[in-house]
Amino acid sequence: MKFPYNRSDITLIVISIAFVAAGVITYSEEGIPWGTIFFGFCLLVSLFEPIRRKNQETDDVHKNEFVEFDKIGIKRVVPNSIEEYILWKDIDEIAITTSDEGPFVDDLHWMLMNQDKTKGVAISNDAEGFSELLTEFQGLQGFNNEAVIQAMGCADNNWFVVWKNVT
Secondary structure (H helix, E strand, C coil): CCCCCCHHHHHHHHHHHHHHHHHHHCCECCECCHHHHHHHHHHHHHHHHHHHHHHHHHHHHHCCCEEEECCCEEEEEECCCEEEEEEHHHCCEEEEEECCCCCCCCCEEEEEECCCCCCEEEEECCCECHHHHHHHHHCCCCCCHHHHHHHHCCCCCEEEEEEECCC
């Protein structure tokens, strides 16, 4: 895992810790000095800044993601980056993969795979047009809505098969 803090983050953290420590040491009956509260707030912000920065980068890459489908196939597009396509007749399994990185990043993806899992489409749960596709999925015989509910509540790295082709 890459170290999330850059040089300016570390500088701000160290300075904030120093001022908070000085404020706590000089604490008197009059209360906590306003500077201590201010630098305590700065410390909290600087500790969580890498999470915000990572989320912003992820959001920028996937913010225009969309999915289109018709009677022949399903296409996922992330403009200037990714384009995936699978035919309905080739879909053998639909699964949901979850990660432990949420809730600040997109941590749930739908995986549409062929029988030998050599071709597929990975669709973000937040992709534009996905709610309409979900309605189509729910019309498939044997679609497991309970597995969808379990996946939606999962905060760990996991895999949920929500539909399997039985023919």
